[in-house]
Amino acid sequence: MRTPLAEELGLEFPIFALTHCRDVVVEVCRAGGMGVFGVAAHSAGGLEAELRWIEERIGDRPYGVDLLLPTKFAGSDRGGFDASQLDALIPETHRKFLDDLLSQHGVPPLPEGAAVGDAFSVGLDSQRDVIEMLFEHPISLIASALGPPPGWMIETGRSKGVKVAALAGTVEHARRHAEAGADIVVAQGYEAGGHTGTVSTMVLVPEVVDAIDPIPVLAAGGIGNGRQLTASLALGAQGVWCGSVWLTTEEAETHPVVKEKFLAAGSSDTVRSRSLTGKPARQLRSAWTDAWEDAANPDPLPMPLQPRLTREYQARINRTAHNNEGARQLANYFVGQIVGSMNHVKSVRSVMEEFAVEYADTMERLDGFTPE
Ligand SMILES: Cc1cc2nc3c(=O)[nH]c(=O)nc-3n(C[C@H](O)[C@H](O)[C@H](O)COP(=O)(O)O)c2cc1C
Secondary structure: OOOHHHHHHHHOOOOOEOOHHHHHHHHHHHHHOEEEOOOOOHHHHHHHHHHHHHHHHHHHOOOOEEEEOOOOOHHHHHHHOOOHHHHHHHHHHHHHHHHHHHOOOOOOOOOOOOOOOOOOOOOOOHHHHHHHHHHOOOOOOOEEEEEOOHHHHHHHHHHHOOOEEEEEHHHHHHHHHHOOOEEEEEOOOOOOEOOOOOOHHHHHHHHHHHHOOOOEEEEEEOOOHHHHHHHHHHHHOOEEEHHHHHHOOOOOOOOHHHHHHHHOOOOEEEEEEEOOOOEEEEEEEOHHEEEHOOOOOOOOOOOOOOHHHHHHHHHHHHHHHHOOOOOOOOOOOOOOOOHHHHOOOHHHHHHHHHHHHHHHHHHHHHHOOOOO
C-alpha cells in the first residue's frame, strides 16, 4: 500500500486520521498512519500542551495539524467582528427559541460558573498567531479547511519542509487550492462527517485527480474500511483521509451517549445541517437537528454567530445527556454516513489493522478477476 506520497511522508500506510482527540493522533501514528490533530476546538493556550503531549508519545513519527480557515463568514468582507459586536448580532428570537427548546426537553440550566468551552474564532488575523505557533512544532503537514491556505502559510510550509494540504468539496475548490500552491488536496465528498458539500466521493475524487494532476489527492468521505481504501486508490487518490471512523474507537473522547447513538445508527441517520456551526455540516440526526429543520423555527445564523449562540446550550445538553432523556434526544455530533458501519467499539490499532488486511484481501480478489 505504499503510495509515493506515503513514501515521501515516511508512512507505513497512506491513512490520514483527522481527529480532535490527542490519543487517536498518537495511536494512528504508532500504527503507521498519520494522525492529524484538528485544532479548531482547542484554545490557543491549551494547544501547545496538547502538541507536546503528542510529540512525547510518537517519537519521530510524522504527524499533522488542521485548522478551519473559512473564506466566508459573518463580516468577512470587513475582516470580521470583535467579540462584543458578534454578541450584539445574535437576535433575541434565536436565544428564545433555544431557551424554549431546552426547557421543553427538561434540560436544566448550567450551574453557576460552569465552563462552556472556548468561543469559535475565525478570520486570518486572529488565527495567524496560532498558525505561527503550529509551525514552531515538528509537524509534517498542516491542512486548511473551508478556504485555501494563504500565501504566507504555503511559503512558511515550503521553508520548513511542512506539506500544506487543503480540503475541497468541489473541483473548483481543488483548482483554487492548486493555484494557491497547496502540496496536497483532500477531495472530500458529500458522505463525509463535518462540513461537506453536495458532490459524492465517487464522483469528486477522480474529477479532482484529473483536474490538478500531478498534485497528490487524498480521498475523504465515507471511507471506513479496506474495500473503500482500495476503491480510493483505484480512483487515483494517493491515500485516504478519515474522520468518522475514529469516533467510536476506545481511545476517542466522544461523549458516551453520542458514542452509543453512533453505534446504533444506520447510514441514513445523518443530516447536513447548519445548526452547529452555521455552515452545512453532516451530523447525526437528533431532536436538535429536527428542531432547526422545522420551518416554524428560526434559520441558523452564519458562522461564527451560530456556534457562539449554541455553545452554552450544547454544554447544557452534553452535561446532562447521561441521565436526562430530553437531553439524550437532543444530543448529537458530527459524523458521516459511514456511521452505519460503525457498530462495535474497537481500538484505533485494530481499525488500522482491519484496513490493511481488507486491502490485501481485496487486491487478491481483484487480481483473481484478471485472466491468466
Ligand atoms: C467529528 C468530526 C470533526 C471534524 N472536524 C474537522 C475539522 O476541524 N477540520 C477539518 O478539516 N475537517 C473536519 N472534519 C472533516 C474531516 O476532515 C474529514 O474530511 C471527514 O470526516 C471525512 O469523511 P468521513 O467522516 O466519512 O471519514 C470533521 C469530521 C468529523 C466527523
